[in-house]
Amino acid sequence: GAVVSQHPSWVICKSGTSVKIECRSLDFQATTMFWYRQFPKQSLMLMATSNEGSKATYEQGVEKDKFLINHASLTLSTLTVTSAHPEDSSFYICSARSGTTNEKLFFGSGTQLSVL
Amino acid sequence: SQKIEQNSEALNIQEGKTATLTCNYTNYSPAYLQWYRQDPGRGPVFLLLIRENEKEKRKERLKVTFDTTLKQSLFHITASQPADSATYLCALPSGGSQGNLIFGKGTKLSVKP
Numbered sequence: 001g002a003v004v005s006q007h008p009s010w011v012i013c014k015s016g017t018s019v020k021i022e023c024r025s026l027d028f029q030a031t032t033m034f035w036y037r038q039f040p041k042q043s044l045m046l047m048a049t050s051n052e053g054s055k056a057t058y059e060q061g062v063e064k065d066k067f068l069i070n071h072a073s074l075t076l077s078t079l080t081v082t083s084a085h086p087e088d089s090s091f092y093i094c095s096a097r098s099g100t101t102n103e104k105l106f107f108g109s110g111t112q113l114s115v116l
Numbered sequence: 117s118q119k120i121e122q123n124s125e126a127l128n129i130q131e132g133k134t135a136t137l138t139c140n141y142t143n144y145s146p147a148y149l150q151w152y153r154q155d156p157g158r159g160p161v162f163l164l165l166i167r168e169n170e171k172e173k174r175k176e177r178l179k180v181t182f183d184t185t186l187k188q189s190l191f192h193i194t195a196s197q198p199a200d201s202a203t204y205l206c207a208l209p210s211g212g213s214q215g216n217l218i219f220g221k222g223t224k225l226s227v228k229p
Contacts, residue, residue, distance in 0.1 A: 006159070034216050041125070043205070043221040044160070049214045057214065093159045097215065103148060105207075105217060107159030 002098040006108025023094030029074035030096035050077040122220035137191040139206030152205040
């Protein structure tokens with residue numbers, strides 16, 4: 001099956017710093033990638049949809065200037081949490097489809113962000 | 117907007133028994149419904165997809181049913197094993213143009229030896 005690689009797996013940072021998370025599709029091209037956030041015992045919440053070569057589409061309530069998304073190629077999307085605060089601490093997961101007609105999502109392994 | 121309810125936060129069963137998890141949704145009927153497995157600290161892994169015109173689908177020890185009248189899907193694991201212990205998520209298409217999914221909170225299954 002298709003593989004989505006996400007790095008880093010975990011990161012601890014100081015409040016006010018920025019953190020970049022990478023999401024790569026290893027054996028397929030992903031024109032669209034999705035970024036989710038998950039708090040403990042909660043469902044995955046879609047933050048934004050990343051489209052190759054164009055601006056990301058953000059869900060209501062998600063600050064686009066705080067969560068910067070760059071989808072520069074068909075195999076790479078990045079999420080940068082800018083000026084991180086403790087309330088940004090969460091589990092961030094990216095996902096992609098291996099084709100436009102394939103309904104199932106392939107997920108990265110997730111990134112646990114802890115902001116001190 | 118579509119809402120998903122997985123009404124059991126946790127389910128504990130004995131090894132060898134059949135685990136049955138429930139997913140209910142409100143509002144419009146989706147074209148398909150998916151089930152994913154998520155282990156602690158990991159991303160979800162796709163298990164099964166069932167379409168609105170399918171009543172039942174099987175994959176090895178897994179069985180999914182889809183009742184569009186009741187707006188409900190049941191997920192069964194037969195002959196359960198401790199290795200089946202994980203959180204199982206129900207997911208539906210959001211209805212948006214980008215094709216993203218919305219997820220339930222999941223049911224944490226624990227299979228005791």
